[in-house]
Amino acid sequence: SPVVFKTISKEKFLCYSMDKDCMFVSNDAGINWEKTWTYSGTEIWNIANLEIRDESEIYFSIGHNINKSLDQGCTWQNVQTLDYEIYNLSISPWGNVYASTSNGIFVSSVGKWSKIPLQTNSSNIFYSEAGMMFINSGAGLYQSFDYGKTFKKAELGLTNPLGKADIVGDYLFVKLNYLPGIFKTKLDSLKATFFSEGNLVDNYPNPFNSGTVIEFYLKKDELLELKVYDILGREIETILSKNLSAGFYHYVWQPQNLPSGVYFYRIQTPTFSETKKMIYLK
Numbered sequence: 483s484p485v486v487f488k489t490i491s492k493e494k495f496l497c498y499s500m501d502k503d504c505m506f507v508s509n510d511a512g513i514n515w516e517k518t519w520t521y522s523g524t525e526i527w528n529i530a531n532l533e534i535r536d537e538s539e540i541y542f543s544i545g546h547n548i549n550k551s552l553d554q555g556c557t558w559q560n561v562q563t564l565d566y567e568i569y570n571l572s573i574s575p576w577g578n579v580y581a582s583t584s585n586g587i588f589v590s591s592v593g594k595w596s597k598i599p600l601q602t603n604s605s606n607i608f609y610s611e612a613g614m615m616f617i618n619s620g621a622g623l624y625q626s627f628d629y630g631k632t633f634k635k636a637e638l639g640l641t642n643p644l645g646k647a648d649i650v651g652d653y654l655f656v657k658l659n660y661l662p663g664i665f666k667t668k669l670d671s672l673k674a675t676f677f678s679e680g681n682l683v684d685n686y687p688n689p690f691n692s693g694t695v696i697e698f699y700l701k702k703d704e705l706l707e708l709k710v711y712d713i714l715g716r717e718i719e720t721i722l723s724k725n726l727s728a729g730f731y732h733y734v735w736q737p738q739n740l741p742s743g744v745y746f747y748r749i750q751t752p753t754f755s756e757t758k759k760m761i762y763l764k
Contacts (some may be wrong), residue, residue, distance in 0.1 A: 488532040490540070496555045498530050498542065505542070507555050518556050523547075531571040533579070541579055543568040548581060548590075562595050564588060572607045574615060576629050576686070580607055587617065589630065600624055600633055610649050613686050614669065618647045623656065627676050628684055637675050640665060673699060673730045682749050682756040685735075689761035693736040696721070696747055702728050704751040710735065711746045718745065737762055 484500040495508040497515070505519035521544060530544040540551045542558060546567060549558040566583035573579050579590040580598075587598050587607070606618035615626040616636075623636040623644060638656070645657035654672065656665045683697040700706065708722040718740065721733055735747070742764045748757040 486530045486532045488534055488540070490534065490537055490554055494554060496532060496540065498532060498544075500528070500530060505555060505558070519558050527567070529567070529569055531568065533571045533573050535573050535577065535579075541571055541573070543571050543581065548579075561593075562590065564595075570607075572609075574609050574630065576613065578630060580630075582607065598630070598633070606646060608648055610669075613683065614649070616647065616649070616654070618644055618656075623647060625672055625676055627673055629686070631684075634676055636672055638665065638667065670730050682747075682758055684758060685747065685760045689763045691763045693734050694760060695732050695734055697730065697732040698749050698756075699730045700726055700728050700751075704753065707748075707750045708733065709748050709750075711748065713744045713746075721747075 486498040486500070488496045490496055493509060493511050495512050497506045497508070498504070499506065503521040504517050506515040507518050508515045523545060525545055527545040531542065533541045535541065537554060538552060540555055542549045542551070546564050547560055548562040548564070548568065548571070550561045551558050564581065564583055566585040568581050568583050570582040571579065572582075581588045581590075582604060587600060587602065587604070588595050589598055600617060600619075602617060602619035602624070604617050604619045607615070608618075609615050613627060613629045615630045617624045617633070623638060624633045625636045626633045640656070640658065645659045647654065647656040649655075649669070652669055653666050654669055658665060681699050683699075685694045685696050687694060696708065698708075703726065705725050706722065707720065709720050710718045712718055719735075721735055737745075740762065742762055745760050745762055746757050747760060748755060
């Protein structure tokens with residue numbers, strides 16, 4: 483029987499049987515199984531997906547429907563019905579749920595679903611913790627370094643159709659279809675083509691309660707200042723003030739003896755400046 487299987491914890495497993503159209507839960511590492519949910523639709527589907535955000539929030543798709551469980555798979559609630567069959571579900575490290583369908587990719591952010599501006603139904607979506615997201619469409623690789631807000635086609639210099647791709651450490655690895663071997667490139671080089679001069683990236687995590695990462699890209703060598711201000715515009719701290727070579731940089735800011743609230747971080751050089759907002763929660 484075709485099944486979709488996920489491990490929730492060391493002892494708890496979740497399984498959907500395509501033949502029986504039922505969800506089963508095991509609380510004893512797979513020794514015994516209990517039926518908790520039955521698919522009630524009349525259509526017959528060949529694809530189902532289970533994805534776990536954490537132990538208390540699980541997503542399941544079948545056909546056009548996306549369901550969510552808040553009790554480790556015991557009960558399910560439909561949260562979205564799309565107009566197209568769902569091929570794959572994935573959940574980014576920053577919490578967005580992505581659904582690959584026969585007519586593009588849809589994303590849920592804070593419970594609202596929208597279609598991302600890419601004409602691809604690829605299910606090869608992968609991420610890194612640092613806000614990076616890649617969609618491999620086969621004909622090309624699309625990259626986002628701002629948590630999926632914008633996408634650009636990666637300039638890899640490859641003419642063959644792309645096979646499976648993934649991130650390992652600081653490198654992107656791509657298997658080429660119809661050719662032996664694997665292509666690799668540094669993520670920093672892809673960032674350099676993605677960002678324009680002086681681009682300041684959204685900090686992550688945000689909100690944060692201990693420290694947050696601030697990233698930016700310099701197209702040329704310049705003197706740069708990175709400062710933090712409070713909501714009244716008062717300077718709180720100078721994180722950086724030095725001459726930097728062209729490239730991509732990231733710094734960890736850890737507030738010291740500051741109250742919770744809204745703060746702003748700003749980069750400034752002799753030729754440009756840019757400011758973004760962050761939220762500190764003690």
